[in-house]
Amino acid sequence: MSASASRTSWRNWSGTARCTPQRILRPVGEAALVDAVLMARRFGVGIRAAGTGHSFNQLAVTDGLLVDLTRHTGIVSVDRAAPSVTVRSGTRLGDLATALRRIGLALPNIGTLAEQTVGGALATGNHGTGLSFGPLSGMVTALRLVTADGAVHALDAEHDPALFHAARTSVGALGLVSSITFRCVPAFNLEVRESSAPLDTVLKDFSGWAASADHISMSWLPWKPEVGIRTMDRTDAPPTPRARLRRYTTTVQELCCGVTGVAGRGSSTAVPLLSRALALPLPGPADYVDVSDQVFTFPQPVKQIALEHALPLDRTPDALRELTGALKRAGQYSPYSVLVRVGAGDDSPLSPAYGRDTGYVNLTVSRSPGQVELLRVIEHVMRAHGGRPHWGKAHTATAEVLAPRYPRWADFQRERSRVDPDGVFAGDYAVRLLGPVGAPERAVVA
Numbered sequence: 290m291s292a293s294a295s296r297t298s299w300r301n302w303s304g305t306a307r308c309t310p311q312r313i314l315r316p317v318g319e320a321a322l323v324d325a326v327l328m329a330r331r332f333g334v335g336i337r338a339a340g341t342g343h344s345f346n347q348l349a350v351t352d353g354l355l356v357d358l359t360r361h362t363g364i365v366s367v368d369r370a371a372p373s374v375t376v377r378s379g380t381r382l383g384d385l386a387t388a389l390r391r392i393g394l395a396l397p398n399i400g401t402l403a404e405q406t407v408g409g410a411l412a413t414g415n416h417g418t419g420l421s422f423g424p425l426s427g428m429v430t431a432l433r434l435v436t437a438d439g440a441v442h443a444l445d446a447e448h449d450p451a452l453f454h455a456a457r458t459s460v461g462a463l464g465l466v467s468s469i470t471f472r473c474v475p476a477f478n479l480e481v482r483e484s485s486a487p488l489d490t491v492l493k494d495f496s497g498w499a500a501s502a503d504h505i506s507m508s509w510l511p512w513k514p515e516v517g518i519r520t521m522d523r524t525d526a527p528p529t530p531r532a533r534l535r536r537y538t539t540t541v542q543e544l545c546c547g548v549t550g551v552a553g554r555g556s557s558t559a560v561p562l563l564s565r566a567l568a569l570p571l572p573g574p575a576d577y578v579d580v581s582d583q584v585f586t587f588p589q590p591v592k593q594i595a596l597e598h599a600l601p602l603d604r605t606p607d608a609l610r611e612l613t614g615a616l617k618r619a620g621q622y623s624p625y626s627v628l629v630r631v632g633a634g635d636d637s638p639l640s641p642a643y644g645r646d647t648g649y650v651n652l653t654v655s656r657s658p659g660q661v662e663l664l665r666v667i668e669h670v671m672r673a674h675g676g677r678p679h680w681g682k683a684h685t686a687t688a689e690v691l692a693p694r695y696p697r698w699a700d701f702q703r704e705r706s707r708v709d710p711d712g713v714f715a716g717d718y719a720v721r722l723l724g725p726v727g728a729p730e731r732a733v734v735a
């Protein structure tokens with residue numbers, strides 16, 4: 290078998306999930322992915338895929354076979370006419386963006402993390418920000434999927450469309466995605482502007498605010514009445530000298546948050562005070578132009594825990610208003626800002642953006658017990674406002690909570706039953722999220 294195997298244990302990036310699978314395989318090439326699936330079948334064990342482990346929950350955990358895809362990398366082909374790129378699923382998003390930039394192409398919109406694999410990002414509904422731009426799943430025009438019987442399915446909108454659309458947000462429950470074809474655009478630069486505004490003003494016309502730039506986000510420290518706003522608009526202007534320095538400003542801010550989180554543990558007043566004290570002057574120009582992927586992503590070395598919900602865009606302002614009070618009542622603050630992003634709807638059945646323009650509300654906390662409690666506060670509020678949790682972030686939702694939030698839940702379950710009738714890819718955590726294979730109606734009704 291052209292795959293290296295080991296019995297070592299596995300843990301995710303944030304240290305919140307661990308397992309000691311019977312085997313960890315690191316296959317390279319589609320044939321090795323097929324071999325991995327057939328090996329698991331021979332030994333009668335379950336399989337979970339893992340990318341770089343940047344999901345905050347137990348998604349990749351298994352006591353069976355863990356297929357680590359981080360060596361299954363590289364561009365398979367580029368179609369310059371389309372334009373599109375086909376890439377192996379273990380390729381890191383940042384490596385793909387860099388390779389595309391070198392040939393004058395780009396993905397239209399990406400999230401903030403360059404290190405994750407494209408397969409892991411796709412499986413969990415990864416998104417950036419921008420009301421005219423859907424999540425990563427919306428950029429996929431084809432993919433190849435190795436299912437539980439070892440078959441390789443070449444999927445697109447014409448060939449087995451039901452499985453194709455389900456596999457664009459699969460939570461790893463349909464098989465191993467071998468390669469993905471992404472629609473691209475010509476490489477572009479973004480002009481970044483940073484400003485602040487009263488939270489109330491932004492919330493009064495939230496959809497107007499959301500549409501006021503190609504890409505827009507809001508960072509909000511809940512003890513402050515003002516929010517930080519970052520807009521990113523496409524421009525023909527060249528990169529600003531020293532622009533790349535600004536890429537590290539959010540990294541520096543995150544490092545300060547990490548320090549604040551540890552130092553301010555257990556005190557309701559320490560976090561705002563320390564946060565003010567550590568507000569350093571930032572290097573580089575305040576407004577600048579840079580190539581798109583360097584604007585969208587930034588290095589994120591600080592280990593933390595994040596929870597994010599996808600809300601109907603028009604319910605996001607009320608959710609944020611309610612959150613202000615709920616976080617104040619919690620008696621403790623996270624040193625990290627609440628991050629609000631926006632996006633267009635999507636048509637993949639398990640996409641958190643399915644069928645609606647979306648406001649994404651993210652809270653990051655330090656890895657300490659009191660801070661983790663804050664996640665429950667925000668989850669409660671987000672759920673009450675129609676939120677769907679990010680599949681790759683921390684949350685407590687089960688199939689009973691999730692099924693009614695996804696109008697095409699049963700369509701996904703039908704495909705799951707068809708390609709994985711024995712539940713080979715149904716790890717304990719995936720069963721908690723999706724219910725057992727073959728029980729779609731039960732999950733919806735319960």
Ligand SMILES: Cc1cc2nc3c(=O)[nH]c(=O)nc-3n(C[C@H](O)[C@H](O)[C@H](O)COP(=O)(O)OP(=O)(O)OC[C@H]3O[C@@H](n4cnc5c(N)ncnc54)[C@H](O)[C@@H]3O)c2cc1C
Binds near residue numbers: 302338378410462
């Ligand atoms: C610092 C940080 C920043 C982040 N920023 C964003 C952001 O801006 N926007 C956003 O939406 N999310 C963001 N996330 C969440 C992140 O995008 C997801 O957790 C994503 O799944 C991470 O990819 P990964 O390669 O680490 O996947 P893993 O966490 O390793 O795997 C996630 C799941 O994907 C499935 N999977 C992985 N590869 C395959 C494959 N080839 N075939 C089938 N299934 C597969 C498996 O079931 C696996 O369990 C961030 C996370 C972190 C830690």
